[in-house]
Amino acid sequence: MEKSERLLNLHIMLLAQRRFVSKGDIRRMLYADYPDTPAGDEAFEKTFERDKDDLRELGVVIEVGTMDKFFEDEVGYRIPPDESALPEIRFEADEAAVLGVAARAWEQAAFAKATTEALRKLAASGVEVDRSRLDVVAPRLRAEEPSFDVFWDATRKRRLVTFDYRRPGEPQPTRRRLHPYGVVRSSGRWYVVGHDLDRGEERVFRLSRVVGDARASGRAGAFEVPAGTDVRRIADTLAPTAPDVEAVLLVRQHAGVGLRRRATLVEDDVPGPDDRTRWDRVTLTAPESSLADEVLTYGASVMVEAPESLRDEVVDRLRRVVSR
Amino acid sequence: MSAARTPATTARDQVARLLALVPYLHSRGEVSVTEAAAALDVDPDQLVKDLRVLFLCGLPGGYPDDLIDVDLDALEGEGIIRVSNADYLAHPVRFAPSEAAALVVALRAIGERTPSARDVVERTLAKFEAAGAGSAEMHVTSEPQTAPGDLLALLQGAIDRGHQVELTYHVPTRDEQAARTVDPRAVTHVGEVAYLDAWCHTAQGDRAFRLDRIVEARELETPVASPGSGPRDLTGEWFSGAETTRVTLALEPPAHWVPEYYTVVAQRPGPDGILEVDLDVAGEPWLRQLLLRLAPHARVVRPREFNESFTAGAREALSLYGDTGVR
Numbered sequence: 001m002e003k004s005e006r007l008l009n010l011h012i013m014l015l016a017q018r019r020f021v022s023k024g025d026i027r028r029m030l031y032a033d034y035p036d037t038p039a040g041d042e043a044f045e046k047t048f049e050r051d052k053d054d055l056r057e058l059g060v061v062i063e064v065g066t067m068d069k070f071f072e073d074e075v076g077y078r079i080p081p082d083e084s085a086l087p088e089i090r091f092e093a094d095e096a097a098v099l100g101v102a103a104r105a106w107e108q109a110a111f112a113k114a115t116t117e118a119l120r121k122l123a124a125s126g127v128e129v130d131r132s133r134l135d136v137v138a139p140r141l142r143a144e145e146p147s148f149d150v151f152w153d154a155t156r157k158r159r160l161v162t163f164d165y166r167r168p169g170e171p172q173p174t175r176r177r178l179h180p181y182g183v184v185r186s187s188g189r190w191y192v193v194g195h196d197l198d199r200g201e202e203r204v205f206r207l208s209r210v211v212g213d214a215r216a217s218g219r220a221g222a223f224e225v226p227a228g229t230d231v232r233r234i235a236d237t238l239a240p241t242a243p244d245v246e247a248v249l250l251v252r253q254h255a256g257v258g259l260r261r262r263a264t265l266v267e268d269d270v271p272g273p274d275d276r277t278r279w280d281r282v283t284l285t286a287p288e289s290s291l292a293d294e295v296l297t298y299g300a301s302v303m304v305e306a307p308e309s310l311r312d313e314v315v316d317r318l319r320r321v322v323s324r
Numbered sequence: 325m326s327a328a329r330t331p332a333t334t335a336r337d338q339v340a341r342l343l344a345l346v347p348y349l350h351s352r353g354e355v356s357v358t359e360a361a362a363a364l365d366v367d368p369d370q371l372v373k374d375l376r377v378l379f380l381c382g383l384p385g386g387y388p389d390d391l392i393d394v395d396l397d398a399l400e401g402e403g404i405i406r407v408s409n410a411d412y413l414a415h416p417v418r419f420a421p422s423e424a425a426a427l428v429v430a431l432r433a434i435g436e437r438t439p440s441a442r443d444v445v446e447r448t449l450a451k452f453e454a455a456g457a458g459s460a461e462m463h464v465t466s467e468p469q470t471a472p473g474d475l476l477a478l479l480q481g482a483i484d485r486g487h488q489v490e491l492t493y494h495v496p497t498r499d500e501q502a503a504r505t506v507d508p509r510a511v512t513h514v515g516e517v518a519y520l521d522a523w524c525h526t527a528q529g530d531r532a533f534r535l536d537r538i539v540e541a542r543e544l545e546t547p548v549a550s551p552g553s554g555p556r557d558l559t560g561e562w563f564s565g566a567e568t569t570r571v572t573l574a575l576e577p578p579a580h581w582v583p584e585y586y587t588v589v590a591q592r593p594g595p596d597g598i599l600e601v602d603l604d605v606a607g608e609p610w611l612r613q614l615l616l617r618l619a620p621h622a623r624v625v626r627p628r629e630f631n632e633s634f635t636a637g638a639r640e641a642l643s644l645y646g647d648t649g650v651r
Contacts, residue, residue, distance in 0.1 A: 003335035008342060008381045016383055016412045029384040054336045058343065059420035085415035087455040095448040098434060098441060105430035111422065115430065117340055118423035120364050124344040124416040126351060139433040155461050156421055171577055171597030182461040185429065232463040255499050261539065273644040297613040300640040301499065315645050320620035321638040 006030055007051055011060060011079065020065045020076025023048070052077075059121075060084050086121055093130065100131040104138040110149065111141070143190055145207035147214035148183070151192045154216040155180040158223055160197075163214035165205055173211040178203070179223040182231030193234045195223070204235055245288040247295075248305040253278040255301035259294070262286070273303055281305070292317070341366055341374050346392075346413040349405055357403045375399060375407075382409065424457040432464040438476065475541055476511065479520055482543040483508050489522075492540040493533055497609040501539060502526075507548035511535070525549070568604035571611060572625040575599045579621040582614075600625065612637055 001009075009030055014021060027034065027044055034044040052062055061084040065076055091099065103119055106112040119129055143149075147163065154161045161180055164173040180194040181202075189206060196203040250272050251259060260266060265283040272279025286294070292313045295302050304311040344364055349355060361368040375394050382391035395406035419427075428449060435445035452458065482489045491504045506522035520538070524531040570589065575582055577597050582588070589602040605611045608630070615622055615634045624631040 002377065004338040004342075004377050005380050007335060007339045008377070009384070011339070011343070012382060012412060013384050054339075057336065057420055057422075058340050059417040059423065061418065081412075081415075084418060086418050089451055089455045091448065091451065094444045095451070098431065098444050098448055099427075101434055102427055102430035105433060106426060111426040111429075114420070114422040114426040116365055117344075118419055118427050120341070120344040120366075121416040121419065121423070123363050123365075124348040139430070139437050141430060141433055152422075152462070166580075182463065184463045185433070186464070231461065235463070257494050257499055257501050258496055261494070273646075293617045296616040296619055296641075297496075298499065299612070299616055299637050300644060303644040311645075315642065315647060317619045318638045318642040319647065321635060322642055324620065324623075 001030070001033070007054060010051055011055055014062065014077055014079040015081060015084070017078060020063075020078045022074050022076045024074065026077065058117075059086075086125055089122070089125065089127065091127055096128060097130040099127075099129045101138045103129060103131065106141045108141065108143040108148070111143070141185070143207075145190055145210065147207050147210045148190055150214040150216055151180050151207065152183055155182055155192070155194075157216075157220040158225075159216045159220055160218045160222055161192075161194075161214050161216050164211040166209050166211050176205070178205070181225045181229055181234070183207075184231060184235040186235060191235055193231045202234055244285050245291065245307055245310065246283065246285050247288075247291055247307065247310055249282045249284070249295065250279050250303040250305055251282045251298075252276075252301045253280055256282065256298055259284060259298070259302065338374055338377060341370075342378055343413065343417050345371070345374060346378070346407060346410050347416045349407045350410065350414045354398070354404050354406045357399070357405060360405055372399065375405065378407070378410075383412075419455075419457040421459075421461070424452065425459040425462040428452060428457070428459040429462050429464050436464055440477070475535065475538060478541050478543055479508055479511055479535075483510065485543075486548050488525075488544045488546045488548055490542045490544055491520075491533060491538055494537040494539050496537070497607060497613065504531075504533075505544075506531070506533070523548075569627070571603050571605045571627070571630065573601050573603065573615075573622050574625050575601060575618070576621040579618045582618070582622075586614075608633070616641075 010026070013026070013029065026048070031044050031048065034040045034047070056062060060079060063078050063080055065078070066074070099119070099122075103115055106115050122129065151161060153159075158179070161178050163176055163178070165176045166173040177197040178192065178194045179197065180192050182193050184191045184193060184204075189208060192205050192207060194203065194205075195201070246264075249256070249259060250270070252272070253269075254277075259282055263282045263284045265281075267281040269278050270281045288307075288310060292310055295304060295310070295314055296317060304314050341364070345360065345366075348360065348364060357368050357371055360366075361371045364371075366374075378392055379394035379396070380391070384390070392410045393408045395404075395408075398404040398406050431445050431449055431452075435442045479489065489506055489508050491506060492501055493504050494501050504527070505525045506520070507525070509521045509523070512519055512521055518535040519532040520535060521530075521532055523529075573582070574594065575598065577599075580599050583591050583599075583601055586603060589604060591599060591601045594600045611624075611630060612634055615624070616638070619638065624634065
């Protein structure tokens with residue numbers, strides 16, 4: 001029997017029977033070509049496990065239970081029809097349109113395929129997805145980090161992942177062992193959230209900083225995600241975010257357009273550090289760390305008045321360039 | 325995902341298609357192959373192959389009545405699909421976790437990017453969650469915003485009506501704002517960045533304008549005046565184009581993120597944690613800004629004259645603070 005035929009027959013058999021079907025009966029009806037020898041038993045077990053995994057990967061719910069009161073040690077299987085079926089779902093026209101945009105978003109092969117499968121299920125239940133809407137631009141969702149698939153798969157299967165991680169500013173990567181709780185996309189980059197076994201606490205890792213291959217190891221179901229864990233909240237709280245500061249800058253007239261666009265206050269024609277041009281005083285609020293980077297890009301067109309910490313950082317960094 | 329597992333994945337894919345095809349047919353009675361293929365986004369030839377597996381399947385027992393019935397005459401003769409004796413497959417299967425994650429994340433990313441779509445995205449997500457298709461394990465917290473919704477709506481409206489648009493555009497490498505009159509063609513993405521693809525009358529050439537640098541836009545009554553050129557593919561050679569100079573930078577660890585953001589031609593580790601990268605640079609202003617942003621963790625290995633002008637620029641900026649850099 002071809003594999004797809006066997007998988008579909010297994011699905012139908014477990015779905016159509018209202019009771020649990022014993023493993024023995026399943027083997028007799030669908031796996032009869034496995035001989036009744038120790039080697040045949042082992043091959044059957046392996047194939048049957050993989051087939052169940054394949055059906056579960058498609059979204060099928062398979063229940064495992066005890067057969068009946070006479071044979072308490074024999075395991076049986078069934079697919080509860082109501083739980084395994086897609087619930088009735090109906091969309092308004094604008095919702096169907098936004099689904100049409102979502103259909104084009106993924107540029108990562110496995111998730112593009114998963115999107116197609118999901119929309120096919122919706123089509124099968126009578127939902128028509130509108131692919132013609134134009135006024136929303138589809139995001140381009142990629143996952144180019146080579147370790148993405150490993151972390152996502154290990155998250156789903158609850159397996160341990162071991163990887164080398166390089167933090168910015170550290171010359172050498174360090175080995176990490178993580179129980180991954182989830183993956184989070186933030187500003188176009190992917191992060192994994194989980195329990196760091198060596199640090200003994202929750203941590204967030206940026207996938208682009210994983211060095212070499214990440215490896216999943218050990219059995220599936222190796223850990224439980226603590227009840228009430230909110231992966232998105234952990235990512236928000238643990239990912240480093242710089243506090244905002246209010247900065248006062250002297251900017252040459254007609255320069256610093258990018259800074260002026262975000263200004264909360266602009267005072268025209270104030271005294272400046274030189275008289276090659278006129279100067280304006282620009283006030284804006286931004287994260288301090290990235291503001292130093294941004295001010296530096298304007299070179300001799302922008303000077304920091306306040307806060308002192310920002311001024312010191314800019315001066316220090318320029319001085320280190322000049323004195324090397 | 326991996327090519328090595330193709331055979332197993334193919335069988336699973338076929339079952340996935342069949343578990344959608346049968347309920348689709350069940351609610352319709354009979355459907356043409358072309359119609360079903362279009363609705364389910366399946367190649368028509370593949371759909372016929374799938375049906376040839378389906379009629380071998382059914383309830384255990386092996387009697388003809390136990391098997392699903394596919395009308396092969398109608399299929400081969402008229403290209404019509406009729407399936408019966410498959411009532412137990414009347415409903416599609418629940419979303420698999422990666423299917424739910426893929427859709428939910430795509431929807432959330434749309435909402436993050438396009439504030440005007442947030443309401444409809446929230447309603448759609450709520451329906452998925454009610455159908456047990458939430459995603460606890462994959463999230464989006466923030467997406468780079470494409471553009472304010474009103475800018476996008478304005479540009480799309482002008483494209484639909486074939487009107488010219490007047491832009492005020494910010495060019496950071498020249499630190500200036502300039503007015504442009506353009507024939508807009510399409511809004512498109514290259515990587516994470518959204519562009520307006522247009523013919524620019526001011527520059528007399530094809531130009532791509534980053535949406536996040538459009539300071540102001542105004543739709544004109546004038547119809548577009550460069551007919552016949554459709555939207556272009558901005559991802560290919562065209563975009564890299566132009567004249568570039570190959571530059572080698574030495575990056576200290578705090579600057580190692582550069583290859584994550586910019587396309588580098590090559591990178592190799594050097595001594596003392598230095599990463600050397602080769603970049604094709606289109607203009608000196610861009611390079612000077614990058615080096616200043618990274619200061620003092622990057623320097624130019626070659627061509628050396630870039631390094632000298634960069635240091636001179638840093639000295640000039642430092643002089644604003646009354647500091648000569650000598651201590």
